[in-house]
Amino acid sequence: MTTPATRDLVIVGAGLAGIYAMYRALERGLDVVGVEAGDSVGGTWYWNRYPGARCDVESVDYSYSFDRRLEQEWRWTERFATQPEIRAYLDHVADRYDLRRHFTFGRRVTAAQFDDDASTWTVTLDDGSSLRSRWMMMATGCLSAPHRPDLPGIDEFAGTTLYTAQWPDEPVDLAGKRVGLIGTGSSGIQAAPLLAERARSLTVFQRTANYTVPARNRPLTDEEWQRVQETYPQRRESSRYAPAGSLSTTHERKATEVSAEERQRAFEARWQEGGVLFAKTFPDQSTDLVANDYAREFAEAKIREIVADPAVADDLVPDDHPIGTKRIVTDTGYYAMYNRENVELVNLRTHPIEQVTSWGIKTADASYELDVLVFATGFDALTGALTAIDVRGPRGAVLADEWAGGPTTYLGLGVAGFPNLVTLNGPGSPSVLANMATHTEQQVDWGMELIGHCRAHGIDQAEPRRDAAEKWTEHLGEVAEGTLFVKAASWYLGANIEGKKRTFMPYIGGFGTYRRACDRARDNGYEGYVLTRVAAPAADPD
Numbered sequence: 001m002t003t004p005a006t007r008d009l010v011i012v013g014a015g016l017a018g019i020y021a022m023y024r025a026l027e028r029g030l031d032v033v034g035v036e037a038g039d040s041v042g043g044t045w046y047w048n049r050y051p052g053a054r055c056d057v058e059s060v061d062y063s064y065s066f067d068r069r070l071e072q073e074w075r076w077t078e079r080f081a082t083q084p085e086i087r088a089y090l091d092h093v094a095d096r097y098d099l100r101r102h103f104t105f106g107r108r109v110t111a112a113q114f115d116d117d118a119s120t121w122t123v124t125l126d127d128g129s130s131l132r133s134r135w136m137m138m139a140t141g142c143l144s145a146p147h148r149p150d151l152p153g154i155d156e157f158a159g160t161t162l163y164t165a166q167w168p169d170e171p172v173d174l175a176g177k178r179v180g181l182i183g184t185g186s187s188g189i190q191a192a193p194l195l196a197e198r199a200r201s202l203t204v205f206q207r208t209a210n211y212t213v214p215a216r217n218r219p220l221t222d223e224e225w226q227r228v229q230e231t232y233p234q235r236r237e238s239s240r241y242a243p244a245g246s247l248s249t250t251h252e253r254k255a256t257e258v259s260a261e262e263r264q265r266a267f268e269a270r271w272q273e274g275g276v277l278f279a280k281t282f283p284d285q286s287t288d289l290v291a292n293d294y295a296r297e298f299a300e301a302k303i304r305e306i307v308a309d310p311a312v313a314d315d316l317v318p319d320d321h322p323i324g325t326k327r328i329v330t331d332t333g334y335y336a337m338y339n340r341e342n343v344e345l346v347n348l349r350t351h352p353i354e355q356v357t358s359w360g361i362k363t364a365d366a367s368y369e370l371d372v373l374v375f376a377t378g379f380d381a382l383t384g385a386l387t388a389i390d391v392r393g394p395r396g397a398v399l400a401d402e403w404a405g406g407p408t409t410y411l412g413l414g415v416a417g418f419p420n421l422v423t424l425n426g427p428g429s430p431s432v433l434a435n436m437a438t439h440t441e442q443q444v445d446w447g448m449e450l451i452g453h454c455r456a457h458g459i460d461q462a463e464p465r466r467d468a469a470e471k472w473t474e475h476l477g478e479v480a481e482g483t484l485f486v487k488a489a490s491w492y493l494g495a496n497i498e499g500k501k502r503t504f505m506p507y508i509g510g511f512g513t514y515r516r517a518c519d520r521a522r523d524n525g526y527e528g529y530v531l532t533r534v535a536a537p538a539a540d541p542d
Contacts (some may be wrong), residue, residue, distance in 0.1 A: 013139035015043015038192025053083035074233030116394035145384030188376030212329035241512035245438035255282035321488035406503035410464035468528035
């Protein structure tokens, strides 16, 4: 068998991060190849094609900032871009910079083994072929490992089964169909109003109620676009170290320090403005339960104001977490949808599913005949796409085993026991708590600088020290414990996956704070790393 040539870098994934990583790698003159399971670029925006899929970060911010010409030539049409528009944008970027030809599409990475003597990764694909590379950069996405629920009889359903996370590329005709929707997280809440419009009937099976605020989406006017263009450089600069990686403001005083009237005005203004920033109306909403209760009571009043049936409103009001501590959702007409005659809500906490049958769903006290069953059941977030790959380090470490008790990383960018591995947007970084476009550029740039530093100084292996990784992960938990987020059984903690260790995975101390920590490590010669020239097998960095 012919041994594949050793490249400088393998990039796994061709979404927002993988595309940018490829651009930077080629810019640096690296011999690089990318591997992508999908048939094209796009990542989460390639797979999540369900009706209503839309970004909750404003489109002018959810975009690359590395090329002023790109900013000027691409015209966003809406305040919050839809999946088709974001996918078209990523296609445009890939083609504009001739990146597509450097990816192998339709192939999934199944394993990767690091050879200590050669300081190289051997990366195995699902067709049995392999690649060799000195470095491996994981752009596998933080919400890209779909979760399939373990329901009795799930494979017995004779109708059409759909997953929001793997929606067909071709149109799905729902006219005259009885549709059941399981899951009311972001995907389910975005999809439900459009499913209700297109189907004969929609039955929503809700295990956990979530808070959602109106998106207030609208087209961007020419005047607005002109202002964006004029202020883009300042907007980008302000976002680089902003708490969430994009422009946002909170009230200058805490919710507990202002009058009831002032609180009401502030909450109402944010509700009318629309978008996830409702969760940041006041600076103490995520740390002080009293302040959070003010926001929660306001949102609950809105739900009851919109939903005509008080019993349905009762079921839609969350009772198990402070507002914003699970991913707060943005919607278009979700609560009003329950006023439609063809929509029914089933509360699975009081009426649990007993069986999926060939004809539909049987709960403890009712039967629902369905033609289409839609699963909006989320993801094995942040770690799932990485642990699905058999990643093995030089001294026998297996990534899935190392993370079985919760992920331990150094700055979310490296893992002890795995040299020359860069993980992007995963556990230990702000990840889903920041604007992923800004976050992606920071992560990729840091990783490329590390690779460049090693190449320039003749370093064969770069691996985080275990004590540095443990210290960073301990800090991550301490910061989370200072917030209300740990009071919610959310996918931030892996609570949606049975058997997954509950540990708060993203860094919640703010994107700017995190970025400064990464800057310090880089400026101090990659403090926290062991940098090795391999004349003999590398010593264990423990």
